[in-house]
Amino acid sequence: MSAVLRVLGYIGPKLAQFVFVVLATYTVVFLLITFLPGDPLLAALASKSGGDTIVDPEALEKLRQQYGLAGTPWDQYWHRLGMLFAGDLGVSIATGRPVGDMIARTLPNSVEIAGIALVIAIVIAAVFAFLAFLAPFRWLRNLLLQIPPFGVAIPAFLTGLLLISFFSFTLGWLPSSGSRQPGSAILPAVTLALPVAAILFQVFSAAIFEAQASQHVFTAVAKGVPPRRIFTAHLLRNALLPTITILGLTIGYLAAGTAVVETVFSRDGIGRMTVNAVLARDINVIQGIVLMIAAVYAAVNLIVDLAYGVIDPRTRRSGRAGSSGRAGRNRRPRPQAATQEVPA
Numbered sequence: 276m277s278a279v280l281r282v283l284g285y286i287g288p289k290l291a292q293f294v295f296v297v298l299a300t301y302t303v304v305f306l307l308i309t310f311l312p313g314d315p316l317l318a319a320l321a322s323k324s325g326g327d328t329i330v331d332p333e334a335l336e337k338l339r340q341q342y343g344l345a346g347t348p349w350d351q352y353w354h355r356l357g358m359l360f361a362g363d364l365g366v367s368i369a370t371g372r373p374v375g376d377m378i379a380r381t382l383p384n385s386v387e388i389a390g391i392a393l394v395i396a397i398v399i400a401a402v403f404a405f406l407a408f409l410a411p412f413r414w415l416r417n418l419l420l421q422i423p424p425f426g427v428a429i430p431a432f433l434t435g436l437l438l439i440s441f442f443s444f445t446l447g448w449l450p451s452s453g454s455r456q457p458g459s460a461i462l463p464a465v466t467l468a469l470p471v472a473a474i475l476f477q478v479f480s481a482a483i484f485e486a487q488a489s490q491h492v493f494t495a496v497a498k499g500v501p502p503r504r505i506f507t508a509h510l511l512r513n514a515l516l517p518t519i520t521i522l523g524l525t526i527g528y529l530a531a532g533t534a535v536v537e538t539v540f541s542r543d544g545i546g547r548m549t550v551n552a553v554l555a556r557d558i559n560v561i562q563g564i565v566l567m568i569a570a571v572y573a574a575v576n577l578i579v580d581l582a583y584g585v586i587d588p589r590t591r592r593s594g595r596a597g598s599s600g601r602a603g604r605n606r607r608p609r610p611q612a613a614t615q616e617v618p619a
Contacts, residue, residue: 289580293573300569301359301562302352308558309348316344319368319556342368342559355562364563369555374563377548382567384454385544388536389529391464393522396472399423404480404514408487408506420480426473431532435466435539452541463536470532471525478521482514489513516583523579530568 308315316339339345343355343365358365364374403423410416442462443451450456486492487510495505533546541547545564552560 286581289577293577296573297566297570301356301566304562304565305352305355308562309351315556315558316342316368319558322554322556323369342366359566364566365559367552367557367560369552369557369560374560377560378545378563378567381544381548384460384542385530385533385537385546388460388463388467388542388544389533391460392467392471392529392532393525395464395468396475396525399468399472400475400479400518403476404483405506407480408483408510409502423473423476426469426471429469431466431470431535432539434469435462435536438462438466439540454542454544459540459542463540463542466539467529467532467536471528474525474528475518475521479514479518482517483510486510486513519579519582523576526572526575527568530571 316335320338336345343358344351346354355365362375364378366372367374367377370377400423403419407416407419410419439451439462442449448458449462450459451462453459483506492505492509495509500508530545533544534549535546536542537544537547538550545567548560549564551557552564
């Protein structure tokens with residue numbers, strides 16, 4: 276029984292934080308939509324018709340009730356919040372379809388390229404960090420450390436255009452657009468993975484070389500343990516904590532990056548639907564997508580917090596200490612800056 280209470284004491288504050296993030300996001304989005312200048316419904320109708328539109332007041336009131344925009348802002352806030360708890364994200368002003376159905380139709384395409392991109396980014400970061408660790412010469416190690424940051428420096432749309440030009444138009448190996456052809460997710464995933472890999476590599480390599488200076492690694496080197504064994508058995512676990520922290524933060528970057536990548540590659544997905552909703556001033560779709568992304572972001576960070584309890588026993592002990600939330604957070608390692616030059 277005490278073990279169950281300890282687990283609940285550790286998970287409870289994090290679940291409360293998850294609910295708070297979603298509610299705070301809903302409140303901020305609602306305030307932005309409600310108090311922006313102009314009538315959002317008239318703006319959406321004008322955008323839909325391609326110019327100014329004249330609507331009968333009675334018909335306009337029916338449309339407000341249909342799209343959940345009737346009543347005072349206070350009434351709308353609680354009405355929409357009730358719909359959110361019921362799993363109803365409203366109806367799109369531009370298409371007339373339920374927002375939940377639109378998200379459910381396009382979400383798998385975005386999850387596909389985001390998942391592949393995350394795997395590619397982790398592999399690139401781990402391989403480059405491993406090669407830099409084994410590099411026998413200082414200049415070679417520093418050269419390997421300088422290569423991945425190029426992924427951040429190059430804009431995603433430029434990377435996508437270069438990949439399309441080479442692999443689609445020159446070699447003809449992969450499709451340049453769409454989401455239904457085999458292999459159509461590879462180029463968008465690579466485009467999305469390069470900047471994420473650069474971020475992960477900088478944190479991962481900094482943690483690796485910091486752990487390399489620790490006493491237990493020095494002892495392992497003195498005993499003649501092979502470098503590969505030292506990397507896998509002594510350095511990876513220490514480098515895992517800050518890397519997991521960055522993994523949680525990169526979810527937001529991946530969600531934002533899909534807007535650019537899906538537009539460049541003409542793929543159906545959450546990012547492209549967001550761009551179209553902004554252009555059409557479809558506030559119901561915009562609000563639904565923002566809430567969905569906030570829920571995913573909060574859920575991933577919740578999983579990261581729970582993973583800390585498994586990887587780092589100190590976090591579990593701090594969680595049992597009472598002020599678990601603050602203590603656990605304070606013990607959470609922070610991302611570190613890239614190591615530009617490494618001692619030989």
